[in-house]
Amino acid sequence: MSINPEQIIHFSPLHRLQWEEAQQKDVILYPEGMVELNQSSAEILKLCDGSRALNDIVADLEEKFSTTGLKNDIIAFLDVALQNGWIKQD
Amino acid sequence: MAGSNKIKITPPRWLLAELTYKCPLQCPYCSNPLDYSKHNAEISTEDWKRVLSEARKMGAVQLGFSGGEPLVRPDLPELVKHARDLGYYSNLITSGYGLTEEKILQLKEAGLDHIQVSIQASTQDLNDHIAGTESFQSKKEVARLVKKHGYPMVLCVVIHRENIHQMPEILAMAEELGADYLELANTQYYGWAHANRDLLMPTKEQYEKAEKIAQDFKEKVVDKMKIYYVIPDFHEKRPKACMNGWGTTFLTIAPDGVALPCHSARELPGLDCPNVNDSSISEIWNESKAFNFFRGTEWMKEPCASCDEKEKDFGGCRCQAYLLTGDMHNTDPVCDKSPDNHVIQEAIASARESALSDGEKPLIFRNSKNSKNF
Ligand code: SF4
Ligand code: SF4
Secondary structure, three states: OOOOOOEEEEOOOEEEEEOOOOOOOOOEOOOOEEEEEEHHHHHHOOOOOOEEEEEHHHHHHHHHHHOOOOOOHHHHHHHHHHHHHHHHHO | OOOOOOOOOOOOOOEEEOOOOOOOOOOOOOOOOOHHOOOOOOOOOOHHHHHHHHHHHHOOEEEEEEEOOHHHHOHHHHHHHHHHHEEEEOOOOEEOOOOOOHHHHHHHHHHHOOOEOOOOOOOHHHHHHHHOOOHHHHHHHHHHHHHHOOOOOEEEEOOOOHHHHHHHHHHHHHHHHHHOOOEEEEEEHHHHHHHHHHOOOHHHHHHHHHHHHHHHHHHHHOOOOOOEEEEOOOOOOOOOOOHHOOOOEEEEEEOEEEOOOOHHHHHHOOOOOOOOOOHHHHHHHOOOOHHHHHOOOOOOOOOOOOOOOHHHHHHHHHHHHHHOOOOOOOOOOOOOOOOHHHHHHHHHHHHHHHHHHHOOOOOOOOOHHHOOOO
């Protein structure tokens, strides 16, 4: 399973992404489990909101952090996220 | 033992709210205390809300509503709503008995994140026998409704000698019901399961066969179902890292408000487990005798004290050490370095003998009549 660059990416309806004040971290919550995210992973996942495909996410993040060349890292992370079921494509 | 000031106390992450010991089912492996009928007081809705708020403030984020059967509490939707407002991820751990579509929708509306339904076996006869109550069809229906209304569907099957031969059918049933997660929980021998151990513990051959079937299936369904396999620790050489370490992660509140570092800790002598009626969650977690008792490694005896694996498994389970060796400070006898490891081997042999004999004694079902005998 890997990301299809043409398709819109959704966050999984079976998981929840949330900021944890006590841990000062974003986390993914699912039945009886939790994954702690670093900042860049959290920024990517927040854009998986059902309105963007891969290139939109890359463009938005490169703009936000005033940088270029993020694409490969973003793809690598999204593949992991897809395999873990955190995100979905139709 | 306790009280070394050097130990850094981490905040609770997991709160298990045992709302009631009442339950319409009678599973003979139930982890509730044998004498639960003595502890029939229940704290109020307001008390539960305070507990939820205080634990959340400290950093608890996963919340399990369990019991007994949590659906028995009429204030469940109100508590679920409170939990959602606080930002918990809430898990309802239920037998499914009495869960209507209307209730499922009401709980969803209140903000419940997930429902775990337990099924006792893959056939009606055996399910209803183990549950002590006719419930198979309604459980399957509940599983379908949970799925239909967009919850992650977690099916939990406790595995023991009466149902282990059904492993292929149990897996097929989970697939047919569309489970997102399947928990195959080999029985842990506490509470009622300890009392019924000779009758519940499978033989090693049975375990190995069932585990192989489950592993093969796991690979087959890897894209659609996650399988959690709770190992039968009696057949391991090392104990489980119980509770991820005492007082590090888990906080259980029993129906009467007693705070426990693990849900079996009520059985341990001399811990003086505190009650939420008398102290705040922060006092309980940080300062109480019970929660500090086995924190860190200072309390350990040999062979754990000088073992290089002590940060990995924390010496195993305190309740198991107590139940099987009589001293809760001992190494968990599952460990093959434990001088008491023979008690595990004897338990396995005794269960095996019982499995191979014809005249087995009957299971002791979990109900208030039987509870009064303990
Ligand atoms: S294990 Fe069975 S008897 Fe015990 S609380 Fe759960 S459903 Fe009820
Ligand atoms: S001796 Fe104690 S610490 Fe060492 S492996 Fe066994 S249980 Fe773990």
